[in-house]
Amino acid sequence: MPQSTAEIQNYLDENAERFQNELCDWLRLASVSTDSKFAGDVRAAADWLLTRFQNLGFESQIIETVGHPIVYAETPPVADAPVVLVYGHYDVQPPDPLDLWDAPPFEPTIRNGNVYARGATDDKGQLLTHVLSCEGWMKTAGKLPLQIKFLVEGEEECGSEGLNEFLAGKYDGDGPRVEDRLAADICVISDCSQYGPGQPAITYGLRGITYFELRVNGPNRDLHSGSFGGAVTNPANALSKILSGLIDGDGRIQIPGFYDDVIDLTPRERKEYESLNFDEAAYQQDLGVAATTGESGYTTLERRWARPTFDVNGLWSGYQGEGAKTVLPAKAGAKFSFRLVPNQDPVKIAEGLRQRITELCPPGVNFELVDMHGAPGALVPLENPFMEPAAKAIEKGFGTRPVFIRGGGSIPLVGSIKQQLGMDTLLLGWGQDDDNPHSPNEKFSLEDFQKGIKASAWLWQEISQINKSS
Ligand code: BES
Numbered sequence: 041m042p043q044s045t046a047e048i049q050n051y052l053d054e055n056a057e058r059f060q061n062e063l064c065d066w067l068r069l070a071s072v073s074t075d076s077k078f079a080g081d082v083r084a085a086a087d088w089l090l091t092r093f094q095n096l097g098f099e100s101q102i103i104e105t106v107g108h109p110i111v112y113a114e115t116p117p118v119a120d121a122p123v124v125l126v127y128g129h130y131d132v133q134p135p136d137p138l139d140l141w142d143a144p145p146f147e148p149t150i151r152n153g154n155v156y157a158r159g160a161t162d163d164k165g166q167l168l169t170h171v172l173s174c175e176g177w178m179k180t181a182g183k184l185p186l187q188i189k190f191l192v193e194g195e196e197e198c199g200s201e202g203l204n205e206f207l208a209g210k211y212d213g214d215g216p217r218v219e220d221r222l223a224a225d226i227c228v229i230s231d232c233s234q235y236g237p238g239q240p241a242i243t244y245g246l247r248g249i250t251y252f253e254l255r256v257n258g259p260n261r262d263l264h265s266g267s268f269g270g271a272v273t274n275p276a277n278a279l280s281k282i283l284s285g286l287i288d289g290d291g292r293i294q295i296p297g298f299y300d301d302v303i304d305l306t307p308r309e310r311k312e313y314e315s316l317n318f319d320e321a322a323y324q325q326d327l328g329v330a331a332t333t334g335e336s337g338y339t340t341l342e343r344r345w346a347r348p349t350f351d352v353n354g355l356w357s358g359y360q361g362e363g364a365k366t367v368l369p370a371k372a373g374a375k376f377s378f379r380l381v382p383n384q385d386p387v388k389i390a391e392g393l394r395q396r397i398t399e400l401c402p403p404g405v406n407f408e409l410v411d412m413h414g415a416p417g418a419l420v421p422l423e424n425p426f427m428e429p430a431a432k433a434i435e436k437g438f439g440t441r442p443v444f445i446r447g448g449g450s451i452p453l454v455g456s457i458k459q460q461l462g463m464d465t466l467l468l469g470w471g472q473d474d475d476n477p478h479s480p481n482e483k484f485s486l487e488d489f490q491k492g493i494k495a496s497a498w499l500w501q502e503i504s505q506i507n508k509s510s
């Protein structure tokens with residue numbers, strides 16, 4: 041181990057408290073990307089990060105997009121060492137419902153060794169570990185052992201429109217072409233979870249997603265359900281019928297061609313998930329549910345990580361106020377999404393869905409289906425040469441060798457960067473499944489934060505040992 045690495049570890053220990061304060065400063069900026077009333081805070085969060093990179097002496101810039109800005113920074117090239125692209129997002133989910141938070145979402149508070157705030161784990165806290173590990177290297181060794189390029193977007197939680205245009209070369213102008221600018225040997229993302237407390241993991245697969253809004257329109261006005269009920273198709277009834285026709289009692293999705301391209305779990309994967317000894321009872325207890333359910337023939341881990349799903353995300357129609365109102369509503373609507381597994385094509389699924397809804401929709405109402413956004417799933421080969429260096433770095437940072445898992449969520453960039461630049465991604469999640477991302481009381485363990493910084497510092501060391509010229 042080079043002497044500088046021990047120095048870096050000391051530096052990181054000595055500055056741990058300041059790192060925590062810096063995270064809290066960033067979390068105070070309410071960078072909610074979906075809601076335009078937060079636009080000023082989104083900009084401030086991007087500027088905060090830009091300044092952070094500039095203070096490290098990195099060549100940094102804000103890239104304006106159709107939507108929120110991208111923050112880009114890079115360190116100098118290092119001969120014969122691999123180049124790493126670190127991706128993350130500085131935007132956060134809306135904090136609603138506010139009354140379910142124990143403390144205000146943008147006033148970070150520390151309780152039980154966790155920092156509580158919107159964005160704590162998703163993704164400000166996790167992303168910042170890679171910035172701070174770079175600080176450790178710069179302030180002790182004076183340089184990094186390899187070149188790092190940071191690509192940080194502000195629209196991950198709302199469709200990544202600006203990033204997609206950037207990746208398509210729309211903002212190249214007179215500067216380098218995007219594929220040259222981002223050229224790297226491996227992408228690194230910390231925006232998912234460990235297997236559990238004390239058990240770090242490398243995530244080698246993510247699900248994709250395709251998201252829709254369905255509006256069902258009936259009569260030209262709300263009607264008295266006594267005078268008209270039974271004679272007129274009720275849009276709320278029709279919507280219920282359509283939604284329930286999309287999945288059967290065995291949890292199998294009823295869309296033509298839906299399973300055609302699904303990659304099955306390998307026997308080896310099933311065996312390995314089995315050996316992770318998932319605690320079903322503890323899981324149910326944590327969630328306050330009496331049973332877990334899903335596609336028959338699969339375990340809970342398999343269902344969450346490697347099988348497609350259908351979930352209603354929002355639902356509206358008719359009377360929602362106190363008491364009873366006998367109304368036959370004129371309209372009904374729902375937002376719903378499918379989690380996809382690697383190799384399923386969101387476009388093909390949207391076509392099958394439209395066909396299926398046309399079959400299910402009763403006469404007397406019509407429907408509008410809006411395709412909101414989609415992203416393919418991803419699988420990273422376990423044989424990828426960067427996996428083992430990453431496992432070593434995590435073992436040094438966390439004190440435990442990581443297990444290999446998949447994640448149920450989606451990170452659209454993982455698929456785009458593979459498709460467009462042929463680059464694989466190391467998904468090194470420092471979070472925990474009960475961190476409440478997208479929910480009230482989002483948190484991030486401060487111990488995981490500090491260990492993540494150390495693992496990241498080791499990662500640059502381990503990856504730099506892969507000699508490109510040999
Ligand atoms: N960090 C999550 C993705 C994630 C969560 C991956 C848990 C693995 C485990 C990311 O910020 C996210 O929320 N993604 C969205 C994507 C969507 C808006 C296109 C998701 O998964 O819902």
Ligand code: MN
Nearest residue numbers: 129162163231
């Ligand atoms: Mn995220």
Ligand code: MN
Nearest residue numbers: 162197477478
């Ligand atoms: Mn998220």
